[in-house]
Amino acid sequence: GLLVFNNVSINWILGVFAVDIIVSLTYVILNKNHITESKVVRNNVRRIVAFLIMLITMFFYALALWRVDQYTPEMQITLFIGGAIIYYAVFNSTKDVLTK
Known part of the structure; x- marks a missing residue:
């Protein structure tokens, strides 16, 4: 979030x-x-898996928005919130996956 909101170089x-x-x-x-x-x-592995899936998803959404020149501050906030939702969903859905 810090990198995205401070308009750091890609x-x-x-x-x-x-x-x-x-x-x-x-x-x-x-x-x-x-x-x-x-x-x-x-x-910790569940957190890592959720983080990597969130990171990959946000990257491709951000890339798509950047390519069509829609990467605005409002969309950055939307991406950040969407990333948090993706992380939470993946983390909660992998409770029993690693034990099976």
Whole structure:
């Protein structure tokens, strides 16, 4: 949200997205053996999955809005709220997925 609302360069935003993805996937790889055993790790993996899906979805919506020159402050707020809703929905819908 800080990057989006401060009109940071698209290169910085993409860089932060790339670092977020790398750190998240590294965490999952390092804790692969503990995913089904530890509730804390399982919840963290759920958060990571929800975050990555939200990040990818918001990126493509923002890219589409930017391409048609509709990336306005109002749409930035809408994207931010939509991203929060996506994160919450994915996080809540993956409660039993990792244990199965």
